[in-house]
Amino acid sequence: MTTQKPQPIRFGAGRLTIEDVIAIADGAPAAMNQDAAFTAKIDRGVAFLERLLLDDGVIYGVTTGYGDSCTVAIPPELVPELPLHLTRFHGCGLGEHLTQHQARAVLATRLCSLSQGVSGVSHELLNQMVTLLNQGISPYIPQEGSVGASGDLTPLSYLAAALVGEREVIYRDAVRPTAEVFAELGITPLTLRPKEGLALMNGTSVMTALACLAFSRAEYLAQLATRITAMVSVAMQGNDFHFDEALFAVKPHPGQQQIAAWLRADLQSDAPPANSDRLQDRYSLRCAPHVIGVLQDTLPWLRQLIENELNSANDNPIIDGDNERVLHGGHFYGGHIAMAMDTLKTAVANLADLLDRQMAQLLDHKFNNGLPRNLSGAQGNRASINHGFKAVQIGISAWTAEALKHTMPASVFSRSTECHNQDKVSMGTIASRDCLRVLELTEQVASAALLASTQAMVLRLRQGELQPEQLSPTLHGMLYAVLEDFEPVVEDRPLETDLRRVVHMIQHQQWLLYPHPQEPRNRVSGHKDG
The missing domain is CATH 1.20.200.10 (Fumarase/aspartase (Central domain))
Known part of the structure; x- marks a missing residue:
């Protein structure tokens, strides 16, 4: 008897539920919405940012420093380096690490937010997150270091670092250097665009996933x-x-x-x-x-x-x-x-x-x-x-x-x-x-x-x-x-x-206790998939 593969959870195609996040955490595959309207919306955001940069527009965290450093102007030639610096100086998390199950939920939650199409991120970034989910690669994220505004900056920096091939990930139940896993699987590290480091990190996705x-x-x-x-x-x-x-x-x-x-x-x-x-x-x-x-x-x-x-x-x-x-x-x-x-x-x-x-x-x-x-x-x-x-x-x-x-x-x-x-x-x-x-x-x-x-x-x-x-x-x-x-x-x-x-x-919710309307009333035990 063959086991039916779970349907992929599709991002950018409508609202996700708590159960969708749990399905991803349990190993369900992910996919991006391929609808032309969604693709065009992502493209418009990226194109607008690029035009604004060419016109010397001032954008927080893109042409300025971060947080209290927002008054610091970034020289144009250094703008491309800024997002990588953001991911690196926030690499100071401590405490126990999230489990692979929890880290997959974080990936799904951040991908859902960025898929709203108003964060100025590219298809390449969204697809890299899908790749990590579908290849079973999870960022290795310390639990401690977030005050919950500006979002989960420090823990999400570990997600961003994984996308660019840095720090460590959980792969096949082992903690390994990201660069090593990427080389083994033929994955190209992502090069972050000017707004993308901030878009990945400046949000509530760790707390929401948990x-x-x-x-x-x-x-x-x-x-x-x-x-x-x-x-x-x-x-x-x-x-x-x-x-x-x-x-x-x-x-x-x-x-x-x-x-x-x-x-x-x-x-x-x-x-x-x-x-x-x-x-x-x-x-x-x-x-x-x-x-x-x-x-x-x-x-x-x-x-x-x-x-x-x-x-x-x-x-x-x-x-x-x-x-x-x-x-x-x-x-x-x-x-x-x-x-x-x-x-x-x-x-x-x-x-x-x-x-x-x-x-x-x-x-x-x-x-x-x-x-x-x-x-x-x-x-x-x-x-x-x-x-x-x-x-x-x-x-x-x-x-x-x-x-x-x-x-x-x-x-x-x-x-x-x-x-x-x-x-x-x-x-x-x-x-x-x-x-x-x-x-x-x-x-x-x-x-x-x-x-x-x-x-x-x-x-x-x-x-x-x-x-x-x-x-x-x-x-x-x-x-x-x-x-x-x-x-x-x-x-x-x-x-x-x-x-x-x-x-x-x-x-693992081993016993099915009180059934949903479509379930028989006397079904009281059995393993819940995932």
């Missing part, structure tokens, strides 16, 4: 936290009526209502739970739709912010080739992404906190309605020396605390820099990086919570307090999908390997 990746992970975590809540409710013999449709009809937040509807579907059963007369569960179960629903209701707004930024021209100056104008402004300011990521990381950290509270109940024999201490599966005199998930619950508390600590908004920490030219900056890239860290920590919490709730359901089944036929198809499928890779804990064993495996499965 925001696209963060959005997808958060969207999945909202669903996974809902599924885990349903499993915990069954294991705790909770009250299903907390999620009643009529109850949620009177508080009309659509995302919150969606979470409640998913919980109702997961908790449908042929027989009531053994403790169905319990009037009210604690807040971490009863209010789960209200907690997860905040994230679910925020996602459409965040998508709008992220996709508008993705499909924007966000460098400076803007080159209006149609009307022959150079428009100086501040579109490199990443405030919308900063706000989106500060908001998202707070909503996601609340999921970690919710699951942490659920686990505190589930493992404590004083509150878990008859389950063994710490969910230990040991019996008889072996029970005294076995401690089940006790240490895992401590780990959950640690990961949750760290996630909550990272929710301090980055966007309020603007620093005046670059001789006070950049005197109000967005910190959007720091916000995006913070959000990814909060997501990672919350995925670790979710990994532990999924294994613990699976263990608890197995214990109820073993104790005869739950029958497989009482489970809805989705919970039955989820339970046994997890058990394909997880051996319930009887005698104590190190659980690090199990936890890491499940974190990996969460990050």
Whole structure:
């Protein structure tokens, strides 16, 4: 059976989505729009700049220095060298490097911005970016060094350097000199035109790329936290009526209502739970739709912010080739992404906190309605020396605390820099990086919570307090999908390997949780391509 090749993501042909960026990050090919109108628009911008230079026009970053140095005139004979100097003096990034997956998202995001056709870049530059994507070459980009205005100058300098054959790239899972990889593949280094260094670097593409990746992970975590809540409710013999449709009809937040509807579907059963007369569960179960629903209701707004930024021209100056104008402004300011990521990381950290509270109940024999201490599966005199998930619950508390600590908004920490030219900056890239860290920590919490709730359901089944036929198809499928890779804990064993495996499965969205309308309702597990 042959695997169908993914269709290329076409740049310059219309708006891209978060999912398009993720497809590129996952390895989908790229292509440029070949429509005559698009080609002509790119040509007009380049031709206008060339005429302006011949007429001795003053253009920021083309015939002047950069930033506070904009009053420094560049001698005509040195103008061609200026963009290369811009890429080189910004080569001062530090910290960990972006992964190849993240770097491909950055390439896609910058290409989308330049493909708006108002940055004055050439077809050669656009095609060189497509070549890197399709050859599997990714710039090796340090994470730290951007204040988010004038965009992501320092990290994007590593993208620009890759195009001209300098510094290092990731190719076939190895970090290698760019010049060496280009020579091996017969790729000619790009010679930057006067505006092209600035066009490549003066924008929000690192923070926006990371925001696209963060959005997808958060969207999945909202669903996974809902599924885990349903499993915990069954294991705790909770009250299903907390999620009643009529109850949620009177508080009309659509995302919150969606979470409640998913919980109702997961908790449908042929027989009531053994403790169905319990009037009210604690807040971490009863209010789960209200907690997860905040994230679910925020996602459409965040998508709008992220996709508008993705499909924007966000460098400076803007080159209006149609009307022959150079428009100086501040579109490199990443405030919308900063706000989106500060908001998202707070909503996601609340999921970690919710699951942490659920686990505190589930493992404590004083509150878990008859389950063994710490969910230990040991019996008889072996029970005294076995401690089940006790240490895992401590780990959950640690990961949750760290996630909550990272929710301090980055966007309020603007620093005046670059001789006070950049005197109000967005910190959007720091916000995006913070959000990814909060997501990672919350995925670790979710990994532990999924294994613990699976263990608890197995214990109820073993104790005869739950029958497989009482489970809805989705919970039955989820339970046994997890058990394909997880051996319930009887005698104590190190659980690090199990936890890491499940974190990996969460990050790769292994389980299809709540299907799109075109998907069958009972499809609960399976690998998501890419």
